[in-house]
Amino acid sequence: MLRSLRFAALLGGLIMSASALAKDIDPATYGYPLTNPFEATIASTPPELRPKLPLDEDIDQADYSLNVRPEREFILPDNFWAVKKLRYRLAQQDHAAPLIFLIAGTGAPYSSSLNEYLKKLYYQAGYHVVQLSSPTSFDFISAASRFATPGVTREDAEDLYRVMQGVRAQHPKLPITDFYLTGYSLGALDAAFVSQLDETRRSFNFKKVLLLNPPVNLYTSITNLDKLVQTQVKGINNSTTFYELVLNKLTRYFQQKGYIDLNDALLYDFQQSKQHLSNEQMAMLIGTSFRFSAADIAFTSDLINRRGLITPPKYPISEGTSLTPFLRRALQCDFDCYLTEQVIPMWRARTDGGSLLQLVDQVSLYGIKDYLQNSTKISVMHNADDVILGPGDLGFLRKTFGDRLTVYPYGGHCGNLNYRVNSDAMLEFFRG
DSSP states (O other), X not given: OHHHHHXXXXXXXXXXXXXXXXXXXXXXXXXXXXXXXXXXXXXXXXXXXXXXXXXXXXXXEEEEEEOOOOOOSSOOOGGGGGGSSEEEEEEOOSSOEEEXXXXXXXXXXXXXXXXXXXHHHHHHTTOEEEEEOOTTSHHHHHHTOSSSOOOOHHHHHHHXXXXXXXXXXXXXXXXXXXXXXXXXXXXXHHHHHHHHHHHXXXXXXXXXXXXXXXXXXXXXXXXXXXXXXXXXXXXOOSSSOHHHHHHHHHHHHHHHHTSOOOSTTHHXXXXXXXXXXXXXXXXXXXXXXXXXXXXXXXXXXXXXXTOOSSSOTTXXXXXXXXXXXXXXXXXXXXXXXXXXXXXXXXXXXXXTOOOHHHHHHHTSGGGGHHHHHHOTTEEXXXXXXXXXXXXXXXXXXXXXXXXXXEEESOOTTTTTTTSHHHHHHHHHHHXX
């Protein structure tokens, strides 16, 4: 009986320790000042709480073009001339060093502000850094996507991997000691699938992989963001649009300041003023930004594939063609619409069927759970108040990653990535 009780106590202790393996950062000692997730997502970190980073002129960097455009049955329209080759940015050290690939978030180009921040952070720490666009960005869809229909994460990872191999081949004399990989938001989800792909391809043998604020269930995340557009905002009616309301607030803010100062501190400072946005207004602003990204993806994919859903298949498009009517039509198609009308038909045609639920499972972290659970080189940093998370998502991360998961109490969606505490943790992870 005593032995049974001891065994039960030991088993209970093991269960408790397993459930507590994730590193939950104490809110009392964390020190990040924005406890509102919408505000953190929009305003990011106050400048005085960010790490000091090098200026652009102090970085040995350049933009390059990569000819990885896959063979297709269709020809890009004339107005796509600027994206027939994929551009990326490389910052290189003057000595042998590890190289880290950065994958941007939804719809973002390689030069996105967060990619720029991460580049400076890792370059200062002694890494070569390659900045890559998201597979959902206009330039990547046009120049590097085989099916020009992003959203099937495994296919997107294949395209990214081919780009990474091309980047490496373009710089054969760059002295590289190891390869690392990271991404933020959707780029973090992509990084997880790229890492799994590399286990069989072995082009890079990534030493460490860090996922920053990834969607766990991709469908849940896009549904959360799409719902924000439907937020009821006080002061908006048939005669006053949301954009006019925000513009009026910004105008009054600058009038009170006496000058216009468009720097990194703008949104944080703006949110401390009397003109600050309400929760509902911030929610709609985040949702609207995402809706524009979804519209851009839907429009580009439809146009390249000549599907005729947004742009008539034979409609002549040149450099001078106004795309405004098609943008309006694209804005009426949210991400769910894009999945239903473009992604699922393409996926079914290539896989001989499958339901939406099967697709959702395959394109999310759930689809590679066993790999993530057993791959000790992969870690996750997330925020408990991230607006893209749904019920059970943090539980999945805890169970899957254990002590390879760090959960911050605040920060919204990627708002605290440039906070000094987070920056130090990212650097510490790759240093080992």
